[in-house]
Amino acid sequence: MKTFFRLVSCGVLMLSTTAVLAAEPAKCQNVRMGVVNWTDVIATSAVAEVLLQNMGYEVKQTSAAQQIIFGGLRDDRLDVFLGYWKPAMDKNIAPFIAANQVKVLEKPSMNDAQATLAVPDYVASGGLKTFADIAKFKDKLGGKIYGIEPGTGANANIKGMIEKNQFGLGGFQLVESGEAGMLAAVQRAVKRNEWVVFVGWTPHPMNINMKIEYLTGSEDVFGPLEGAATVSVVTAPDYATRCPNVSKLMSNLQFTAAQESQMMVPIMERKAPADVARLWLKNHPEDVQRWLSGVTTFDGKDAAAAVQVAVSR
Structure with a gap:
């Protein structure tokens, strides 16, 4: 009888182990x-x-x-x-x-997380703090907004603002690039103390390596709560x-x-x-x-x- 129970116990253990192993197919x-x-x-x-x-x-x-x-x-x-x-x-x-x-x-x-338009801190200090401010400084910005790679939602939002002339951005150009390319362009602008507006987000080392500020007054273009994500x-x-x-x-x-x-x-x-x-x-x-x-x-x-x-x- 003891042998029988040992066999049954072993059988149950084997079935249990097999069930674990078979929990997911190959x-x-x-x-x-x-x-x-x-x-x-x-x-x-x-x-x-x-x-x-x-x-x-x-x-x-x-x-x-x-x-x-x-x-x-x-x-x-x-x-x-x-x-x-x-x-x-x-x-x-x-x-x-x-x-x-x-x-x-x-x-x-x-x-x-957060994703919206951002500027270097010296640009914000110069008066560009909101989406409505961008058009005021078109010449300083070269009429450009720097986005990320084509096909992204962020770029679609920027294109939408330009097409609808929202915030007076009708004459602006979206510069599409990958993350690395966009950041390289922003870093060059910062070294030259030039004005630039770009897609910023957190988490990202840009928030550690550069002094940037996120624009406000986006009217939910990048989502509620200024791009909260x-x-x-x-x-x-x-x-x-x-x-x-x-x-x-x-x-x-x-x-x-x-x-x-x-x-x-x-x-x-x-x-x-x-x-x-x-x-x-x-x-x-x-x-x-x-x-x-x-x-x-x-x-x-x-x-x-x-x-x-x-x-x-």
Whole structure:
């Protein structure tokens, strides 16, 4: 009888172990991540990648524009995207949400972001403090507003103001460029003490490395509360059902603007994002515990222990 109970107990253990191992199908072991070429998204995506790799997953990052990433989630070519800025990306993601082709996780990964137009502090001191002030200084600004890469919500907002002559901006030109190109142009202007208006946001090292001020009186062009924003994870619509463990990790990833700005500084200084993420995880074990609460490795083991051992080597 004792032998029988031992066999039954072993059988139950084997079934339990098998259930853990079978919690996610083999396809879930390969996580396909969309990444826009913004340093904050690069930083958080690197954190997620390092965590997943040390949990027994394989990660492939694909760098692309927002619309391509949303289309990839719709078409089962991508699984997750850690960079949905709301409201900046609302227009671009709206058709995909309406058609139930993507899913925005309920809890944002960041609550204290901001994105709107900004100027160097000396420009603000010179009188350009609001959106209505921009047109007054058209000559000093060269009639230009510096945006980021084509197709972004921020650029669409600027184009809309120009087309509608909102704030008297009808004669202005939008200069489209990537994040690095825009920042290089702003930094050149600052060195020459020239006037410039550009898309600014936090989290970002620009708030640490440059003295800038955000414009007010935007009339909600960049969203309510002068561009106050949240950042959320977006997945394929059925990803939580198909891959609950990875989805749980994505739901757990919560950052502050201050944290991300700190992560972004070394990345902007050309440090490899994965190396920056590993060092952050090594130096912030409390984040590892928080982010991996209720999460296992792919084979059902303690994820936090596995990651902490890996990053401490």
